[in-house]
Amino acid sequence: MKWAWRIARIGGVDVFIHFTFLFLLVWIGIAHYSERQELADVAEGIGFMLVIFLIVVLHEFGHSLAARRFGIKTKDITLLPIGGLARLERMPEKPRQELVVAIAGPAVNVVLAVVFGIILTLTGGWSPVEEISVTGGSFMERLFAVNLMLIIFNLLPAFPMDGGRVLRALLAMRKPYAEATRLAATIGQGIALVLGFVGLFVNPMLVFIALFVWVGAAQEAQGVETKSALIGVPIDELMITRFQALRPTDALETVVGYVLEGFQVDFPVIDGQGQVVGILTRNGLLNALARRQPELRVIDAMDTNFCVVDRSETVDRALQRLQTGDCSTLPVVDGGRLVGLLTVENVGEFLLIKQARMRPGSG
Numbered sequence: 001m002k003w004a005w006r007i008a009r010i011g012g013v014d015v016f017i018h019f020t021f022l023f024l025l026v027w028i029g030i031a032h033y034s035e036r037q038e039l040a041d042v043a044e045g046i047g048f049m050l051v052i053f054l055i056v057v058l059h060e061f062g063h064s065l066a067a068r069r070f071g072i073k074t075k076d077i078t079l080l081p082i083g084g085l086a087r088l089e090r091m092p093e094k095p096r097q098e099l100v101v102a103i104a105g106p107a108v109n110v111v112l113a114v115v116f117g118i119i120l121t122l123t124g125g126w127s128p129v130e131e132i133s134v135t136g137g138s139f140m141e142r143l144f145a146v147n148l149m150l151i152i153f154n155l156l157p158a159f160p161m162d163g164g165r166v167l168r169a170l171l172a173m174r175k176p177y178a179e180a181t182r183l184a185a186t187i188g189q190g191i192a193l194v195l196g197f198v199g200l201f202v203n204p205m206l207v208f209i210a211l212f213v214w215v216g217a218a219q220e221a222q223g224v225e226t227k228s229a230l231i232g233v234p235i236d237e238l239m240i241t242r243f244q245a246l247r248p249t250d251a252l253e254t255v256v257g258y259v260l261e262g263f264q265v266d267f268p269v270i271d272g273q274g275q276v277v278g279i280l281t282r283n284g285l286l287n288a289l290a291r292r293q294p295e296l297r298v299i300d301a302m303d304t305n306f307c308v309v310d311r312s313e314t315v316d317r318a319l320q321r322l323q324t325g326d327c328s329t330l331p332v333v334d335g336g337r338l339v340g341l342l343t344v345e346n347v348g349e350f351l352l353i354k355q356a357r358m359r360p361g362s363g
C-alpha cells in the first residue's frame with residue numbers, strides 16, 4: 001500500500017502503518033489538549049493511542065488466523081484510522097468462509113471488551129455510564145470504550161468495513177457473487193452518504209470515514225466486475241505473441257538496445273529448447289547496469305524465481321497470480337515451451353476493448 005511505513009513483522013506478516021493514522025493521533029491530541037490545556041494530557045493521550053494500535057493489530061490477526069484456517073495466507077496488515085486492513089493472499093470465495101473471516105476481527109474486540117468489562121466489574125472500577133468515553137473515564141474504561149467503538153464501526157454494513165463483507169457473504173448465500181457485491185456496495189455507499197452528512201454537523205472524523213467507505217465500496221465493486229469479465233476467457237485470446245526473448249548468454253548491452261527500440265519491459269529468458277529459464281526484469285537490468293561490469297550477461301542479471309502460466313489455463317486464474325505474486329510478467333508456456341506473455345497491462349487493454357464493444361453505439 002502507498003503512503004504506509006513498515007513498523008513490525010509478527011508471525012511472518014508485515015505490519016504497516018498508513019500516514020492517515022497520524023490524523024487520528026492529531027485529533028486525539030487536540031481532544032485531550034482542549035479539555036485542560038495541559039501537555040501532559042496530550043502525552044497520555046498519545047500513549048493511549050499506542051495501546052489502541054495493539055488492539056487494532058489483534059483485531060487484524062483475528063482475520064488473519066481465521067483465513068489461515070482455510071489455507072489463505074496474509075500478505076500484510078496496514079493500520080488505517082478506520083481500523084486496519086489485513087490483505088489476504090486471496091479472498092475466500094465460499095460465502096460461509098468469507099463470513100467467518102470477516103467476523104473473526106470484531107470477535108477479537110468483543111472478547112477484549114468482555115475481558116475489560118469483567119475486570120472493571122470485579123475491581124468495582126466502573127464510573128457512571130455517562131462519564132465513559134474514548135477520552136474520559138479510567139484507563140481500563142477507555143479501553144472498554146475503544147473496543148466498543150471498533151465493534152460498532154467495523155460492523156457497519158459497508159465496504160471496506162468488516163460489516164460490508166458480512167453483508168456480501170450473507171447476500172452471496174442467495175445470489176451470484178458479483179450481484180451480491182454490487183448490492184452490498186450500493187448499500188455501503190448509501191451509508192457513506194448518510195455518514196458524511198451527519199459528520200458535517202457532528203464530527204469531521206465521520207466525513208473522513210464516509211470518504212473511505214465510498215471509495216472502498218467503489219473499488220470492491222470494480223474488482224469483482226473485472227474478475228467476472230475474465231472468467232473462462234482463454235489465455236490465447238489476449239496473450240502477447242510479439243515479444244523479444246533473450247538467451248542466457250546475451251550481453252546486457254544487447255538488452256539495452258531492445259529496451260530503447262521499444263520492446264517490452266520484462267524479458268523472458270529461454271534456453272536452446274525454448275524452455276523458460278528466467279526473467280530479466282527492468283529492475284534486474286538496471287541493477288546489473290549499475291554494477292558497471294561490461295562483461296555481465298543476461299544469466300548474471302536474470303531472476304530464476306518466476307511464475308509461469310499454462311496456455312490451457314483461463315485468464316481469471318492467471319490474473320490472480322499476477323496480482324498476488326511478485327511477478328509483473330507471466331510467461332505463457334505450452335508443453336514447457338514459451339509461446340506468449342501475459343501482463344496486468346494487457347489484461348487491462350483487453351477489458352477496455354471488451355467494454356468499448358459492449359457500449360451502445362453513438363450515431
Ligand SMILES: [Zn+2]
Pocket residue numbers: 059060063083084105106154162
Ligand atoms: Zn476487521
